[in-house]
Amino acid sequence: MPELPEVESARQVVEAGGLHREIADVDDTDTYECRPHQPGDLRTALVGRSLTAAHRQGKSMWCDTSGDGPALGIHLGMSGRIVITSPEGERVVGGDYEGTPKVPRVAKDEWYRFTLTFADGGTLRLLDKRRLGRVRLDPDLSALGPDAEHVGREEFRERVGKGTAPLKARLLDQSVVAGIGNLLADEVLWRAKLDPRRPAGELRTSELDELRRQLRAGIRHAVKHGGVHTGEVIPHRASGEHCPRCGAPMVRATVGGRTTWWCSQEQGTL
DNA sequence: CCATATGTTAAAAG
DNA sequence: ACTTTTAACATATG
Numbered sequence: 001m002p003e004l005p006e007v008e009s010a011r012q013v014v015e016a017g018g019l020h021r022e023i024a025d026v027d028d029t030d031t032y033e034c035r036p037h038q039p040g041d042l043r044t045a046l047v048g049r050s051l052t053a054a055h056r057q058g059k060s061m062w063c064d065t066s067g068d069g070p071a072l073g074i075h076l077g078m079s080g081r082i083v084i085t086s087p088e089g090e091r092v093v094g095g096d097y098e099g100t101p102k103v104p105r106v107a108k109d110e111w112y113r114f115t116l117t118f119a120d121g122g123t124l125r126l127l128d129k130r131r132l133g134r135v136r137l138d139p140d141l142s143a144l145g146p147d148a149e150h151v152g153r154e155e156f157r158e159r160v161g162k163g164t165a166p167l168k169a170r171l172l173d174q175s176v177v178a179g180i181g182n183l184l185a186d187e188v189l190w191r192a193k194l195d196p197r198r199p200a201g202e203l204r205t206s207e208l209d210e211l212r213r214q215l216r217a218g219i220r221h222a223v224k225h226g227g228v229h230t231g232e233v234i235p236h237r238a239s240g241e242h243c244p245r246c247g248a249p250m251v252r253a254t255v256g257g258r259t260t261w262w263c264s265q266e267q268g269t270l
Numbered sequence: 271c272c273a274t275a276t277g278t279t280a281a282a283a284g
Numbered sequence: 285a286c287t288t289t290t291a292a293c294a295t296a297t298g
Contacts (some may be wrong), residue, residue: 004277029295032294057276076276079295111295131294132277175280181276191273257289259274 002076004148004179005061005222006095010074013094014054014063014124017084022050022119033113033128034135034221045070045137046116051124057147058178064141073139077132080148083112087121090185096227139249148179149219156212161203180215182258187231188218188242189262195269196262237261 002010026043028034034042051063051072062073074082082094107127114126114135126133146155159176160167170176171185180188189196191214194207203211224227232244238261241250248265262268 006276075277077294078275080277089276129296130275130277134278163287169288183276257291264272 002059002078002080002095003181003184003222003228003232004219005184006227007056007061007076007150008178008239009227010076010080010095011054011056011061013082013084013092014051014061017086017092018063018082018116018124019051019053021122023116024045025115025117027115027117028135030113030131032131033126033133037136042072042114042135042137046072057141058144058174059181060139060141060144060178062141070137071139073136074126075132075134075139076126077128077130077134078251080126080128080133083107083123083125083127085122085125087118089122093127107166118136142144143175144178145174146178148164148177148215151177151212153209153212157205157208159203160200160211161208162201164199166255167194167200167203168198168258168260170200172256172258179219181228182260183228183231183234183237184218184222184257185256186224186261187228187233188215190233190267191218193263193266195267196260197253197270233261233263 022047025138028042029039031039031065049065049067049069049179052066055062060075062071064071076095081096084092111127111129112125113128113131116124126135145159160170163170168185168189171180192211194211218231222230236244236250242248243250243263246265248263250261251264252261
């Protein structure tokens with residue numbers, strides 16, 4: 001689930017409750033989640049330090065550490081959430097799946113893939129049911145494009161409006177613009193009334209500007225209301241559903257390698 | 271058993 | 285050489 005809005009939520013949770021607490025122990029024994037590190041690598045690097053700041057670019061987040069230590073990179077993958085507990089055991093969850101009824105309220109212990117135990121007795125854990133998330137030291141973010149929430153108009157035009165790949169594939173490419181996932185892409189394309197299948201390079205400048213406008217609006221809405229699931233068209237990504245604006249049938253196909261839904265009338269310009 | 275899933279990326283194809 | 289597409293990754297669920 002985690003796309004830019006959820007990762008921002010997770011980042012805020014870490015910023016509010018995970019900083020300046022001494023790290024007393026680290027469980028980095030999940031060798032897939034912590035790839036390519038070996039068990040003990042993260043523990044050795046982090047014990048005795050504390051997190052001092054939480055950053056995000058696109059769907060990647062990382063924390064600075066005290067004493068000039070390495071950055072702690074966290075990627076939530078397809079199902080990651082951050083769970084922080086206070087010394088008294090109170091839980092705060094970041095990047096939660098608002099509106100997804102399938103996620104059980106109580107997680108199984110084995111879904112916790114990485115744990116920082118603080119000297120005060122609390123913890124910061126990565127809860128990742130599908131195990132495609134990642135924790136690593138000094139993550140390489142050089143391949144990421146500018147953050148989707150802050151990319152400028154000129155840069156957006158140049159990066160998104162080129163190539164023969166479908167517009168949606170272009171939006172999902174994290175090296176073009178970072179932070180857009182499958183649901184947010186559908187939401188934003190619907191808001192901008194653009195056909196996801198159109199070759200990105202064929203868009204007019206006015207269409208790219210409107211797309212960026214709706215991208216920012218869609219992100220703001222999702223951050224404010226609790227995740228990409230709160231988007232207007234998201235509940236209508238299902239067979240038999242209709243466009244909440246015009247009532248025309250929603251249609252489905254694979255675009256950019258991902259299941260894609262769009263309004264057959266307003267976005268059917270191909 | 272089959273299909274699907276909010277992400278990334280290496281490999282293959284063009 | 286560069287861009288685009290596909291498959292694989294690990295796991296859960298309907």
